[in-house]
Amino acid sequence: MEIIKQFELSKEYLESLQQAIESQDLDFIQESLDGVNVADIAAVLDELSMEESIYVLRALPQQTAADILIELDDNTLFRVLKEYSEPEIASYIELMDSDDGADMLKLLGEREREEVISHFQDKLKSEQVLDLLRYEEDTAGGIMAKEFIRANKNWNVIQTINEIRRQAENVEKIFSIYVVNNRQQLLGRVSLKRIILAGENTKIEDIYEEEVISVPTYMDQEEVASIMRKYDLESVPVINAKNKLVGRITVDDILDVVQEEADEDIQAMAGISGDIEESDSIFMITKARLPWLLIGVMGGLMGAKIIGFFEDGLNKYLALASFIPLVAATGGNVGIQASSLIVQSLASKSVFDDTPFQRFFKGLMIALINGVVLGAFVFLVVVFLYGFEPIFGVTVGIALFCVVLLASFMGTVTPLVLNRFGINPAIASGPFITTTNDLLGLAVYFGVAMLLLNL
Amino acid sequence: MEIIKQFELSKEYLESLQQAIESQDLDFIQESLDGVNVADIAAVLDELSMEESIYVLRALPQQTAADILIELDDNTLFRVLKEYSEPEIASYIELMDSDDGADMLKLLGEREREEVISHFQDKLKSEQVLDLLRYEEDTAGGIMAKEFIRANKNWNVIQTINEIRRQAENVEKIFSIYVVNNRQQLLGRVSLKRIILAGENTKIEDIYEEEVISVPTYMDQEEVASIMRKYDLESVPVINAKNKLVGRITVDDILDVVQEEADEDIQAMAGISGDIEESDSIFMITKARLPWLLIGVMGGLMGAKIIGFFEDGLNKYLALASFIPLVAATGGNVGIQASSLIVQSLASKSVFDDTPFQRFFKGLMIALINGVVLGAFVFLVVVFLYGFEPIFGVTVGIALFCVVLLASFMGTVTPLVLNRFGINPAIASGPFITTTNDLLGLAVYFGVAMLLLNL
Incomplete structure (x- = not known):
């Protein structure tokens, strides 16, 4: 094992990749990028021309391509999306987490967005994505995802594990399972650890913690960040005005919020507008x-x-x-x-x-x-x-x-x-x-x- | 349930708490702070005099007091520690995660530190804390904790769950279980979700992911932060020069690193030295x-x-x-x-x-x-x-x-x-x-x- 399993990004690799694209060598592209982290592939695409990037994205499995799209910065993503047809965009969005899908839809003009929406196949995912569209960008609602595991307080451990199994494909990272009543109102949380250690017939009611910190959909993302930081939370449930559980924010999104807000302040102090970097034109x-x-x-x-x-x-x-x-x-x-x-x-x-x-x-x-x-x-x-x-x-x-x-x-x-x-x-x-x-x-x-x- | 289950910090409460301290009303102190998040109690202590704070800390269960100490800023903590005897400090440290315990020991002078170390009772915890002392502050080794779950690749799921049970008290948050060989070298990771969904007799060998991103002990904490941010990691294993798994860094610690580094830059730009706030003297x-x-x-x-x-x-x-x-x-x-x-x-x-x-x-x-x-x-x-x-x-x-x-x-x-x-x-x-x-x-x-x- 290497010290850090990062992809070896080198000028040499970049050149051979460009040659492979030119000679339409799909095998080289697929094999050389197989198992490489999507964040690293996105960094490679940043160095390619738009046509080359699109070629690579089309050469890769669709799920991988969707994951790479999430990692691109907004400017690049916007230009990539221009090259895709609406049905293609719709199918990519259906392979993403709802929050990433909604962010991508927000990049499109209204007409194009409606067109994409009309091509959704997966009813649940499209409902989730559409639901997220209505929240303002910098609020808890704007950064939450609809993918999380919820358990009714009347369930037992085996029912909950079945629910985890059912959602396993949708919910990549499970930190906590949120406990709700019949009206879907948030009552508390139970950790995966607790589920593992409890007997199969234990009632959720008997093992969940009532002390759960939640945030309302309208809370400013900076405030969400400071709450998660203060209480060392790895995820936080988001509730609406009726206490109904509507989403979850994970700490990796918050890490981005904290970094962005800090960069914004530094750029404001330095008299630089917009989100630019030394490597920009x-x-x-x-x-x-x-x-x-x-x-x-x-x-x-x-x-x-x-x-x-x-x-x-x-x-x-x-x-x-x-x-x-x-x-x-x-x-x-x-x-x-x-x-x-x-x-x-x-x-x-x-x-x-x-x-x-x-x-x-x-x-x-x-x-x-x-x-x-x-x-x-x-x-x-x-x-x-x-x-x-x-x-x-x-x-x-x-x-x-x-x-x-x-x-x-x-x-x-x-x-x-x-x-x-x-x-x-x-x-x-x-x-x-x-x-x-x-x-x-x-x-x-x-x-x-x-x-x-x-x- | 309230919108956010935060403790209602009010001037009124502060006054009644101070009265309770003066009249030695232990019941009021214990009851009014029961179930309150330690981060909130720490904020209350910030408003009290040193004697009052110590009184409250002694009135609370020892585990709660230890958790509160972790939340205090370094200046306050340093002054609080001066009021405690070495055996008391030793027992608090044994109730903390190893990284927090090591941070606390580092605040003490060398003589006092040795004195505290001589009072440790829990052999495992004291070994862990002492091991952490030798890493430099701003490196991966300096911010990692020794509390994590490791599984041998030859174990099956039921053996792994037993290990989780055995460590349940020590390891509060489990994100991934790290898979090692007989020489304790890191091979990969397996998520709790996967453990739950696998059959009891499934071998770890058959379900673990080999693609795991790890960092060496000597890596600068800023670099750790940027890797965790880039790859959206909720925790990262730390390895030594022999690839041996020696610790784990969780994303909540990294959130603090990102915020601190940003604050440092802004203060450097503004010409303000040290870590001060508007509310300081x-x-x-x-x-x-x-x-x-x-x-x-x-x-x-x-x-x-x-x-x-x-x-x-x-x-x-x-x-x-x-x-x-x-x-x-x-x-x-x-x-x-x-x-x-x-x-x-x-x-x-x-x-x-x-x-x-x-x-x-x-x-x-x-x-x-x-x-x-x-x-x-x-x-x-x-x-x-x-x-x-x-x-x-x-x-x-x-x-x-x-x-x-x-x-x-x-x-x-x-x-x-x-x-x-x-x-x-x-x-x-x-x-x-x-x-x-x-x-x-x-x-x-x-x-x-x-x-x-x-x-």
Whole structure:
């Protein structure tokens, strides 16, 4: 056994695969990919042209091809689907778990989607997939699957094992068996381990645990993630408004949610829009980066206007120019620190959070400490190390103090306001807000200077 | 059943709990917390004083108390442990899973740790815990647990079920049963579902899957996380250099790894050191923030020196001052974008990544496009909207172009170099590097101006 049984993805293999495709060598394709994990095959397809990918997918068993489709990213999948006919797409979807099938249907336009739906053969699967379509994407309903094992509380262990046998093909991973009453309402759960260790005639009623954590269909996926993380759950049942068990979310889906949300926040902070990667095309990357850079540049141009407005003062006291970067950078740094702490606390809100007043007071105290320390430090350096006159040191120090207070306030309030309006608060640590802070900082700096230096 | 069976954490409950502690009302404490999830009890303890927490922990059944200790964050746990005697700590550790027990032992000083170890009673558990101590913290060995079910390939189903029964108390969650040979080397896995559905006399040999993905003890935890995410694994076996099965990592631990790594990156980008939260004390937050702000301020003070160096030129062409924020901010924005894309691609490296040359070429192309667009835009605004003479527009435009190129280069190279030296590359998007970029940008800006404006 190898250390990790991963497929050896090499340039050499890729080349021989492309040759096999060109010479229509189905045997090579099938044999060389036999037993390879679908996630690895999907990575290979990413390196092929669309025609080559389709050729490989058609060469493989249909179930394997369906599993590979699930692993493709949305952009690639969308282009692959364009190459398939509606009946083909329908048959692939019927080979998937309901949540993956629903995600795939959602990629299609409405007309195409209806066409695909009309070709479904498997009544149960198509009902499950259609049921999932109506939930919003980022909610528990939007990420749950309909494949799970449920047992009536009146069943015994042997009846439950029969149900597992009946569903064995549909439900790949069984973590818990959910226990329901006759109205399909969730009562509790029983682990497979317990089923194995119980006698055949034991009633489910007697062995199930009543303490089960469930989530409602409308719960935001981030909240589902934090509950699963907090309680170390490997799966969580999803219930509707009537407590009816309607789906199950497994932790592997949640792992993706956590990673995606983190990537989103980092991209928002870095001023990159959309879900791009270093390996994307130059055009894609430029499209995601340039608009934010332009916003920053426009802010800088407005900054030039602000400084131009104070040109007379600057003329009299040229050294003011030297400290522009100091003031702007400190405002930016303070703002990003404050806002990212708020963003983090918004993500993990607890019942015992400080009251808004306490938070405001604490933020103010921290800003005061930072402002005083930084202002004093700068005063000392400017006067005693750089040899400027004391009044100039006082000016720069006080301006810095004011900028720290202002940037802390903006950094605290902006993510809270964005969050209230349902916008990702992480963009408060991004270039748009940082640019705004820079401009405010410049205005404060020159305002203080005009006042103190009598310009 | 409630929608989510979460404990109702309220200020009112907290107050009555504190009263009960004061009046030594053990009954109230035990009854009100009976059946409450340990994660919720841990959240309650966070709100109590250390003495109160210890009182509650001692009032609860020892197993519950041990489970609660696992849920505490490291700082709190460390302080709680100081209140316990070594024999007490030893008995708590024996009630934990081996990985949690080892983590707790690692918090203690060496002398105290040896003392605790000398009080272990349960030979198996103490061996398991001690074995885990020698692995490094952020590796597969450091996060794996010794609790898992292994079956010899020569066993039949009934022997395996007996093993499950024997281990039932130790191994809380069973995902897969790992199949080994007589030398304890990992051969494959068999799911509980398969065990349930197979006949009692079926040989394990005949039903196990040989395709099992395993990780070596020394693998970095981030890599383990990305493998588990890629292959949708709920648990992964850990093997040593001789292919011997030595542990198991479950996905709930990986969920924590993913979240922690993401938080670390965001804090590195925001210039916040250590793992702090908005709810921490003013002192803690200031300690985490102020050093980075001071670094930024020192950068700003150096910037003042650079600008001072060009004072004569500035005197002759005062408008140069107006565009300092534009140049500095754009350099910062470009650098953060470039470095965060690199950081992201480092986290998800694939075999088919572009070669270093291709990456360099692509980075250069993107930088050229961004530089040309932004430079041209600024030239147009400066000359036609702001009415400066063309040569000045050319100066600012070309300076901006150079700064974009330079910042792209620095933003690309810095995280790669940091990563090479084993430092978290995300700090390349943080204040230290951004400050350095600002300074380089200023030097380039004034250098270009001196040249083109003949200052």
